[in-house]
Amino acid sequence: MMRTPISVTCDDASVREKLEAWVRRCGIVPPNKLSFRVMIGSPDTHKGSRRVFRQPAVEIRSGPPDCGVHISWVTAPAIASIPGGSSEASVVLSPTATSMMGTCVETFLITVLIFLLRRAGWHHVHGATARDPQGRGWLIAGDARAGKSTTAALLASRGWPVGTDDTAFLVDDDERVSVKACHGPIALRKGGYTLLGRNVGELLQRRQKMAVWPEDLGATWLPSVEPDMLLFTTVGDRVSKAEPIGAREALTELVRWSAWVVLEPELAQEHLDLLTKLAKQAQGYRVTLGRDLFDHPNRLAELIP
Amino acid sequence: MSVCYKQHPELRLTEVEGEGVVLHLGTRRYFSVTESGLILLQALETPRTFDELVAALLEEYEVSEAEAANSAREFIDKCLESKLLLEEE
Numbered sequence A: 001m002m003r004t005p006i007s008v009t010c011d012d013a014s015v016r017e018k019l020e021a022w023v024r025r026c027g028i029v030p031p032n033k034l035s036f037r038v039m040i041g042s043p044d045t046h047k048g049s050r051r052v053f054r055q056p057a058v059e060i061r062s063g064p065p066d067c068g069v070h071i072s073w074v075t076a077p078a079i080a081s082i083p084g085g086s087s088e089a090s091v092v093l094s095p096t097a098t099s100m101m102g103t104c105v106e107t108f109l110i111t112v113l114i115f116l117l118r119r120a121g122w123h124h125v126h127g128a129t130a131r132d133p134q135g136r137g138w139l140i141a142g143d144a145r146a147g148k149s150t151t152a153a154l155l156a157s158r159g160w161p162v163g164t165d166d167t168a169f170l171v172d173d174d175e176r177v178s179v180k181a182c183h184g185p186i187a188l189r190k191g192g193y194t195l196l197g198r199n200v201g202e203l204l205q206r207r208q209k210m211a212v213w214p215e216d217l218g219a220t221w222l223p224s225v226e227p228d229m230l231l232f233t234t235v236g237d238r239v240s241k242a243e244p245i246g247a248r249e250a251l252t253e254l255v256r257w258s259a260w261v262v263l264e265p266e267l268a269q270e271h272l273d274l275l276t277k278l279a280k281q282a283q284g285y286r287v288t289l290g291r292d293l294f295d296h297p298n299r300l301a302e303l304i305p
Numbered sequence B: 001m002s003v004c005y006k007q008h009p010e011l012r013l014t015e016v017e018g019e020g021v022v023l024h025l026g027t028r029r030y031f032s033v034t035e036s037g038l039i040l041l042q043a044l045e046t047p048r049t050f051d052e053l054v055a056a057l058l059e060e061y062e063v064s065e066a067e068a069a070n071s072a073r074e075f076i077d078k079c080l081e082s083k084l085l086l087e088e089e
Helices: A013-025 A103-117 A146-159 A190-194 A248-255 A263-282 A299-303 B034-042 B050-060 B066-083
Strands: A006-010 A033-040 A050-055 A058-062 A071-074 A076-081 A088-093 A123-133 A135-142 A167-173 A176-181 A185-190 A202-204 A209-212 A227-235 A239-244 A283-289 B005-009 B011-016 B019-026 B027-033 B085-088
Touching: A013 A033, A013 A103, A033 A202, A050 B085, A058 A103, A058 A283, A071 A103, A076 A103, A088 A103, A088 A248, A103 A123, A103 A167, A123 A146, A123 A176, A123 A263, A135 A146, A146 A185, A146 A190, A167 A263, A176 A263, A185 A190, A190 A209, A202 A248, A227 A248, A227 A263, A239 A248, A248 A263, A248 A283, A248 B011, A248 B019, A248 B027, A263 B011, A263 B019, A283 A299, B019 B034, B027 B034, B034 B050, B050 B066, B066 B085
Parallel strands: A006 A033, A033 A088, A135 A227, A227 A283
Antiparallel strands: A050 A058, A058 A071, A071 A076, A076 A088, A123 A135, A123 A167, A167 A176, A185 A209, A202 A209, A239 A283, B005 B085, B011 B019, B019 B027
């Protein structure tokens, strides 16, 4: 069995096996050991630290007394704490949470993993990754409505290696910044899935999206890429457009899509420095994604010379 | 006793294309600052008086003392408004 530096301990063998399978599937190999210590029980509510972020189904608290992060799942009782400086996440899952492990992993535990990976110098950015036929690395950053998943699926369907449609991690590889991808299915909304015109994937009931693996679209998985291109996308109407931007503008966009940069003071500068290095390393573009891409996905590569 | 200014401890700075991007971890806001603004913020890693900030600008730019003082005052006021600086006696 393949070993991963992310270990899982849990007295419940069934939960442990599911979590280990998920961690292996993610394909993430950080440079130092990280761990999930999972207990099944009744989670206490977090006290003391202030709520700093609320995203769908997940609440994040941070700050004194321990300066770590505390993550709560809203869908079913579950909490996680990562104290400042620690490389272990203490997780308490209620029996209700364990009865819906697929959703728990997809929304709650992935957030815990994102914060745990910060302790290994891997900093999250909302971005899709791909490599174009010329061998150039692409990072496509933006929010949930920016067209990242549809673009990743389109590029995968044309045989471009694709890493992720959203969960990417910036890593300092000395000379360059590389972006590691969490291996998972691309989550497509109904419109994008229909236009893609492929009869593959499975329905994610709760999110009303179709989950399609890049491999099912003919792509190979790309675990790591050194971005040469940064695309900040919005979804437009008919015709796609791209406009180059400078490094400072690219940096402010990266900060926007790498929201955890403002949490945990001892890690914030390292995270900001990585974003800066990436903004200097790659050429940024502001891109409007049009419907023309469904007929001509390679038009994106033509727009980015 | 003259007033000193210093960076808010929750600021993180970076430089790109000669300009700065500033994060405020407390308010979770970020700002762009000009090259001269970045020089002033970097100088403010340690407490500085207004006159010391004007001197920092004069060292970098060929401007009159009045122009440097105007720039420094305008920058300090904006930073105080956005809670990027602390003021102390």
